[in-house]
Amino acid sequence: MDSRTEIATMNRSLLLFLVLLTTLTTAIAQADPQKKGGKAKVSTLKGKLGNVREKKKTVQRKIRQTRAAANGVRIDIHRVDERISRLESQLVDTEQELSQEKDRQKKGAVLLGESRQELKKVGKQVSARLKVIYMSGNRSTISVLAGAKSAGDLMMRKEMMEKIAVKDRELFERCAVLMHEVEKRKKIQDQTVRNVSRLQNQQLASRGALARVREEKRGALVDLKKQHAVLEASLKEFEQDENEIASEIASYMRRVASTPSFPGAPRSTGVFGRPVNGRITSGFGSRYHPILHKRRMHTGVDFGAATGTAIYSVAPGVVVATGYGRGYGNRVIIDHGGGILTLYGHCSAVYVGSGQKVTRGQRIAAVGSTGMSTGPHLHFEVWQNGRKVNPMSRL
Known part of the structure; x- marks a missing residue:
């Protein structure tokens, strides 16, 4: 459901590192105020994190611009695909x-x-018959009959003249019909030839238009690949800074592991409660990224639920941060002690504040679709000693 959240992973990671560092430095300051070098170390890390914040803003701006451009190219490609489909149909x-x-x-x-x-x-046949008529002169039917020698001869001549007249009429009529038929078929054939020529030209035009549109799509795909490359570069740039700070924080956490824990967060042991009444729609682990078109890590578990559905704290603890982030949207982060933190993202409403103690099963927020989200759901993460772990190991 939350197909674009991976792109904002580095933003979320840095946010939680900031929270961890703030919590840890406060704990150390309270637990061992005489510890030499502690304040200096905290000051140094804060300075580095301040620099990273500035870099983060620049990278976030570049990512927003790149994503907007990539989305525009995808829309263009979709429109080109529709034009190609229409042109191909017309060509067929x-x-x-x-x-x-x-x-x-x-x-x-x-x-x-x-x-x-x-x-x-x-x-x-008509020519031959006309020639005979011409050669016989203008002898009328009466003159032919008048030359009869007897009554029988007269009847025979009369029948012969009638048959000749019928044959002549049929011959001339057939000739006229054929002439009309030839003329009609010639017109039909000429029109068919013109239709063939027109359709051939139309076919050439359609193929040309199809070739141009396909070339346009090819160019759009090239642009999209360039945008992906820019986005990848932006992500790597931020991930490099994130990894450097993560390494320093992890090292620092190991050095102070023997110091007393922060007293405000009760240690949570055992299995967590359910954060929301809803089914799991996306698990922890690698999944296909819809924007970068490759597999990337999904660092939490998504629960599908309607907007406004209650979200509960999975264990007793102290709220260490609430607010809005471009990736998580409205989110709540709770420290359960023992290095365990939980994050609840994309909330439509938040009912607790920073520093507030909460109990297991207490309503802390409501399901929503804020931030990088494609629909209402809860994005739930578990952090253990500064590292994201599979929430299902505790649910």
Whole structure:
């Protein structure tokens, strides 16, 4: 659910280091005020942490700018993908229509050829018949009948003239029909040829547009990779500072391990209570990062729950910090003694204040979606001696 929280891991880590250092230095100052060099060490670490704060602000600004630019490129790529999909669909339609028109063109050419052949054949017959009529002169039907030698001859000549007239009429009508058919098929064929030419040009235009849009997407992907590289550089820059301070704090904690514990936080032993009534939606450990597109460490456990659902302290302790962070949003940090701290992130409301003692099961906040969050949930972390550990080992 909290797919972008990993990017803010270094911010959260530094925040908790600050809290740890503040708690430890206070404890040492109270427990052993005569210890030589303690105040100087605290002052030195505070100075270093002040420098890191300034670097942190710069890195956070760069990360915000890079993330905004990367998100913009992703939106552009999504739009380009939609255009590519539309162009590909149009190209498929055009190619199908072009294929159909080419089939019609081919069939039309065959039909036109057949009609022309038949017209040529009938035309020869008409020419021959006209030649006979011309050679016979202008002899009328009456003159032909008048030359009959007998009544039988007259009837025969009459039938012959009628048959010739019918044949001539059929021949001339067939010739006229074929001429009209050839003309009609020629027009259809010409239109089909024009359609084929138009669709071919449309096909070329669609392929050209598709190539340009794909090139645009390629450029956007290159830009996105550059943004990822910038973001990675920003993260590494901050992680380097974070690791240096973490190393110093860990070393310092080992040196003061024999000093009395801070009296304000009762030591918590045993299994923690449940921080919220909700199911686990993301566990502790490596998971795929949605922005950097690679696996990164998830340093807590996410519990899915509706906004406003009560969040409880898992054990007695003292609230050491509350406030808002860009990654965690509204968060509460509780010291349970013995080097154990718990963090509750993305709260919609916080009901306790810094320095307040809390009991196991006490309502301290409400579920929300503040900070780097994709939906309402509780991000729960357990810190042991300055190191994040799997919360499930204590739940």
